[in-house]
Amino acid sequence: MPELIQVESYAMGEWVPPTNPRPLHDAATGEPVAEAGADGLDVLAMADHARQVGGPALRRLTFHDRARMLKALAAYLTERKDQLYRLSHLTGATKGDNAFDIDGGIGTLFVYASKGRREMPDSDLYLDGGLEALSRSGAFQGRHVCVPLRGVAVHINAFNFPVWGMLEKLAPTLLAGVPAIVKPATATSFLTHACFRMIVESGVLPEGAVQLVSGGLGPLLDHLGPQDAVAFTGSADTALHLRSNANLLRNAVRFTAEQDSLNASILGPDAAPGTPEFDLFLREAHREITTKAGQKCTAIRRILVPAAHMDAVAEALSERLAATKVGHPAEEGTRMGALASAAQKRDVEAKIDALRAETTPVLEGWNHHAPDLVGRGYYVPPTLLRCDHPDAARAVHETEAFGPVSTLLPYRDAGHAVELANRGGGSLVASVFTHDTDFAREAVLGAAAWHGRLYFADRDVGKEGTGHGAPMPHLIHGGPGRAGGGEEQGGIRGVLHYMQRTAVQGSPRLLAAISREWIKGAPETPSDPHPFQRPFTDLALGDTIHAGPREVTLEDIEHFAEFTGDTFYAHMDEAAAKANPFFPGRVAHGYLLLSFAAGLFVSPDPGPTLANTGLENLRFMAPVSPGDGISVRLTVKSKKRRTPDYGEVRWDVELTNQDGATVAAYDLLTMNSE
Ligand code: NAP
Numbered sequence: 001m002p003e004l005i006q007v008e009s010y011a012m013g014e015w016v017p018p019t020n021p022r023p024l025h026d027a028a029t030g031e032p033v034a035e036a037g038a039d040g041l042d043v044l045a046m047a048d049h050a051r052q053v054g055g056p057a058l059r060r061l062t063f064h065d066r067a068r069m070l071k072a073l074a075a076y077l078t079e080r081k082d083q084l085y086r087l088s089h090l091t092g093a094t095k096g097d098n099a100f101d102i103d104g105g106i107g108t109l110f111v112y113a114s115k116g117r118r119e120m121p122d123s124d125l126y127l128d129g130g131l132e133a134l135s136r137s138g139a140f141q142g143r144h145v146c147v148p149l150r151g152v153a154v155h156i157n158a159f160n161f162p163v164w165g166m167l168e169k170l171a172p173t174l175l176a177g178v179p180a181i182v183k184p185a186t187a188t189s190f191l192t193h194a195c196f197r198m199i200v201e202s203g204v205l206p207e208g209a210v211q212l213v214s215g216g217l218g219p220l221l222d223h224l225g226p227q228d229a230v231a232f233t234g235s236a237d238t239a240l241h242l243r244s245n246a247n248l249l250r251n252a253v254r255f256t257a258e259q260d261s262l263n264a265s266i267l268g269p270d271a272a273p274g275t276p277e278f279d280l281f282l283r284e285a286h287r288e289i290t291t292k293a294g295q296k297c298t299a300i301r302r303i304l305v306p307a308a309h310m311d312a313v314a315e316a317l318s319e320r321l322a323a324t325k326v327g328h329p330a331e332e333g334t335r336m337g338a339l340a341s342a343a344q345k346r347d348v349e350a351k352i353d354a355l356r357a358e359t360t361p362v363l364e365g366w367n368h369h370a371p372d373l374v375g376r377g378y379y380v381p382p383t384l385l386r387c388d389h390p391d392a393a394r395a396v397h398e399t400e401a402f403g404p405v406s407t408l409l410p411y412r413d414a415g416h417a418v419e420l421a422n423r424g425g426g427s428l429v430a431s432v433f434t435h436d437t438d439f440a441r442e443a444v445l446g447a448a449a450w451h452g453r454l455y456f457a458d459r460d461v462g463k464e465g466t467g468h469g470a471p472m473p474h475l476i477h478g479g480p481g482r483a484g485g486g487e488e489q490g491g492i493r494g495v496l497h498y499m500q501r502t503a504v505q506g507s508p509r510l511l512a513a514i515s516r517e518w519i520k521g522a523p524e525t526p527s528d529p530h531p532f533q534r535p536f537t538d539l540a541l542g543d544t545i546h547a548g549p550r551e552v553t554l555e556d557i558e559h560f561a562e563f564t565g566d567t568f569y570a571h572m573d574e575a576a577a578k579a580n581p582f583f584p585g586r587v588a589h590g591y592l593l594l595s596f597a598a599g600l601f602v603s604p605d606p607g608p609t610l611a612n613t614g615l616e617n618l619r620f621m622a623p624v625s626p627g628d629g630i631s632v633r634l635t636v637k638s639k640k641r642r643t644p645d646y647g648e649v650r651w652d653v654e655l656t657n658q659d660g661a662t663v664a665a666y667d668l669l670t671m672n673s674e
Contacts, residue, residue: 007036007193010200010212012049016041018214024190027092027338028328028377034190038215044223046181046211050152051227054179054208059148061206062123066175067116069204074109076202077195081106084163084195089330091162091188092338092378097292097329100470105167105195108489111473112171119492122641124177126492127515128501138521141511146499148177149254151227153498154220156242158233159185159340160295160402162192168473168489169231174209176498178229181220183213185234187341222247229254229498231488233297236260239484256497257484258297258477260400262424265300265468266417266443268434273312276459281433282313284457285406286320288469289382290336294404295344298429298469301400304417307410314362314386314408321382322368338378339403345378351401352383358393359385359407380404390420397423414439418446426481431455431468452479452487518542518637518652531636532602532609536647536672539636547600548631549658552588552624560592587623593630593664594618597655601634608673613648618666622657629658637667646673 007024009016021035058066077084084102085095093101120126128144135141153173157165166182173180184192196212199205213220221242224230230253232239239257242248248255265285271277288300305313329337339345352364362384366373373379382404387396390409397420411417421430430451432443435458444454453475457465471477476490488494504514508521524544527534531543561567569576570583577583594615603609624630637652649672655664 004032005034005190005193007034007189007214008212009038009041009214010196010210011041011046012211013207022186024187025341026090026377027340028089028330030342030377033090036186036189036214038213038218041213041215041218043181043213043218043220046213047152047220047223047228049208050179050181050211051150052208054206054210055148055150055152055177057206058174058177058179058209059124061177063120063126063175064117064122066177067113067120070109070116070171070175071113072204073199073202074106074113076204077106077109077198080198084191087191087194088162089337091191091340092293092329094329094334094337095332096335097337100292100296101161101164104470105161105164108164108168108473109171112175112495115474115491116175116495120175120495121516121638123516125515126496126499127517128496131511131519134505139507140505141508141519141521142503142505143511143515144501145504145515146496146501148499149227149229151178151225151229153178153180153229153231154183154217154224155180156183156217156230156232156234157185157192158297159187159344160292160297162188163195165233166192166195168471168477170210171473172489172494173498174205176495178498179209179211181211181213183217186215187343189214221245224248224251224253226251226253229256231256231486231497233258236482236484254497256478256486256488258428258486258488259482259484260402261297261426261428261479261483262301262397262400263298263427263429263468264302264304264421264424265431266304266411266421266433267306267309267313268432268436268439269306269414269417270436270439271433273309273316275435276462277433277435277457280457280459280462280465282316282320284431284433284468285317286324287467289321289384289404289406290324291469293336293339293380294406295339295402296469298471300406300431300468302396302420302424303406303408304411304420305408307412310386310408310410314384317408318363318384321363321384324369324382326369326373326379326381336382336404339380340378342378344402345380348380348401348403348405351399352405354399355385355395355401355405355407358389358395359387362386362408384408390423398425414442415446418443421447422450424450424482426479426483426485427451428471428477428479428483429453429455429468431457433457435459450480452476452483512541516541516638518635520652520654524633524635530603531634533605533607535608535674536639536641536649537674539639539649539672541636541638544633544635545601546631546633549629550596550600550631551629552592552596552626554586554626556592557586557588557626560589564589564591566591583623584625587625588628590620590664593620593624593655596630597632597653597664600632601653609649609670610646610673611671612668613671614669616667616669618664620664622661622663624657624663630663631656634668642671646671648672
């Protein structure tokens, strides 16, 4: 018999073999493959190690450093993912399933690596939103900043996504600068362990940034403090048990739960057989029932169909399911593998029994599939039920059979479809297959409050849709009520779950120094030489030049109008302009003012300022009439290094008239070299 995989824990920089191990089994054969257990692990010392060693090491890095770390990790795992694929088959996962769990997990690291560098500063403080003026003169202002929590994040994961489950939580946590203790679900922990081992062996992360508990958490939750966080994925019952922990409640420890969910998919009233939406719907329903053998928190459990099309859908979907190749997950061509454990198989069979009272079978049993699978491993055949009285039913809206099981429900009209979708009591995702824009909007207004994500598919999206069941790191994953009330991912929003958002109030000078972003009212330093002639490194926040005034004449306005073709009446017709409530008469084009501003502030000679890459936050605040004199202030607002040789400079630009009133303001972006 091959040697059993020893699922170690990783504590305080050391690998710890399992103690009092329990066996874990190959999902396809039922043979033992590994053993895991973590009795006796000093979990409290691990938490201290994370707080005292991992946290400070991560906080010494900037967001960009940490983003680069994630990218390096993703690249390291990509090179080794074949090893993970092989182990993944032992959990019952097919080649196709690996795309979700392993590639999906690595992809999430890549997305956070990229977003961290594009959307976060190369510094240790994240600014959340803009400035709030709190006084008349602007001498007292406020803004929100986010800093990493000083504690440890405890990640408790479900068995069905051993790799994605770990990586989708680690990516935002590490980017935030917070160390983590990962606790995988025991049943598939040998795969999480293999991936975790690669992470440690990569040497990319500082000591203490990640630790692994392959078994029970012991007394850890009873000793977490106000700076710690728990992110849980699993069943509603376990979530309830854990979130009721008195110590977590006493210390207001952040607790995010992603739990089970009775997700619905609606075939739109317009999507009759023969439409592209009908075909897309069938393909998606089939995919959701069979991928990961239905062990996806986002899988479609309830299929809502216009009553008139119930028979057509039942026939077409059961035909597809009957033709699905169920078999050994490692075999080429297998579409659906086994459930992950004997316990899961027992649970799913019990849940199908519970659904029987309210449903009739459309497709069940092994008749259509390889009978040699019966009695071996943890296979469950694709099962399609129908419930013809969905209003009176309860179990179909409440019982999650976490396997290849789904129920068809008829609906009368659009309102009824939305009402039934909401009967899940809060879900992670609902999908709607429609080409009807009115129904799409009605579905959002009626259903969005009950679902974390709404997925619309129609002929325009076609095959490019990412799928009902695939959470994307760019968008939030989570849902209200039954789904746990949590929210993960969603781009940088997911990072902020591991940070404290703090309101900071003070003078512009102090706020500028704190946020490393120049603010109007903070000191200006006259720049000599011209700032366009100074290398990127040399430029300091607050470096400023003033230029002007330049008089704007009627000839300028007419010349610009003829030259550009912009002969809008407000610039050309005195009477018509006067009749406009915003203008005293003919006024200068806003774009003319921007061009004059550039003419005032640029330094024409070649130098380190290489290119204007954009304008942001442009506002025209007061009209400029012929005869007005405009002046400009150009100030270094912030800097972002892009490469060792280049960086982006954000300039605060303000145009004022002869009375000192602001007529336009914007951020100018330039690319500057050393
Ligand atoms: P589970 O039994 O609730 O277990 C989830 C995790 O909690 C496992 O790591 C488990 O560890 C741990 N756990 C259980 N009791 C604990 C305790 N007393 N103290 C600390 N940790 C404890 O769920 P599961 O069977 O693994 O996963 C299936 C469920 O997860 C399904 O209902 C599914 O819908 C849901 N799910 C939700 C999402 C989502 O994103 N919303 C994703 C995937 C799955 P052990 O394995 O060691 O017991």
